[in-house]
Amino acid sequence: MRKIHDPKALRSLMDEHQLSGIFDEKTEAAMELFAFDKGEMVCSVGDRLEHLFMLVKGKIKIYKVLPNGKAILIRFYNPLSTIGDLEMLGELTVKSSVESVNDTLFIGIKQQALVDTAYNDPAFLRFIIKHLAHKLHTFSNASSLNLLYPVETRFASYLVSITMDENDQTQIEEIKTAKLTEIAEMLGTSYRHLNRVISQFAAAGLVERSRGSLFVKDINQLKKLANGNLYS
Incomplete structure (x- = not known):
């Protein structure tokens, strides 16, 4: 993982994914751009995430490692997708591994910055709820696919x-x-x-x-x- 200090690129990606109306100026000021290489781990089971990540370029793979050491595929994410929302809201450690399928870009916001600026913002909360609902729907589909097909x-x-x-x-x-x-x-x-x-x-x-x-x-x-x- 590496940080990219390019305000113009960050603003361009925010505009591309229509993020500007979701976060206030203080939250936007806390945003950073992160790059992951192909095959690099974004997070692993048991990690504590310091950032909410929003995938804005590339593809990531989500999978779960079972107690017997085997892994099972959950799904792939394309932009715009979030990583760390469940962990942030529930104060949980990471439950699934996330791997960068190709070169990826994320907009990251430190969780403490979100607590200070966005936790009581209805627009931000609607954004998070929308993504959590999508994850629940796709997880159900993936579970059916793995079990029944x-x-x-x-x-x-x-x-x-x-x-x-x-x-x-x-x-x-x-x-x-x-x-x-x-x-x-x-x-x-x-x-x-x-x-x-x-x-x-x-x-x-x-x-x-x-x-x-x-x-x-x-x-x-x-x-x-x-x-x-x-x-x-």
Whole structure:
């Protein structure tokens, strides 16, 4: 994580995501811009967050590590999304791990600054409630997907979720073969079963294997297989 001291960029991102009317001048003065690299952890289970983070560029992955050491995928976040709101309001430690899928930018506000400036502001509270409600809705969807749908649907959903950017535009996504064990675990299946699904997808022209990597080839057909059930 690194801070970016660029007031013009910060103001531009605030305008892009229509944040200016939500926070008062004192709260805006406390805002900072943070950058995370691809694969970098934003926070991990047990951390105490000092900031409320608002994702304004890139994509992040939310997953939960279970008591047996295995991880399960919860969802992906695109802008505009918040990290630390539940922990802030409930005075809780972090319950899920957050990883930067690609290079990301966050607007961060120290929690103490929010206590001093925004806790009693109706506009800010409506903003937080809206995002908490969205998280509850998507968590319910992800739970149903993990429990009730076959691996083919879960993997198609995973591929669609990582391949669509924040503007719902398709980008060619590459997955290193070395990550498939991790992906299988997060989808609640075995590496062997996931490998069979990948072979089926490759035979159908949905993905392509090449030199230790997996590439998404037919996003539209993958969307049909996902049937509207996405980790996003």
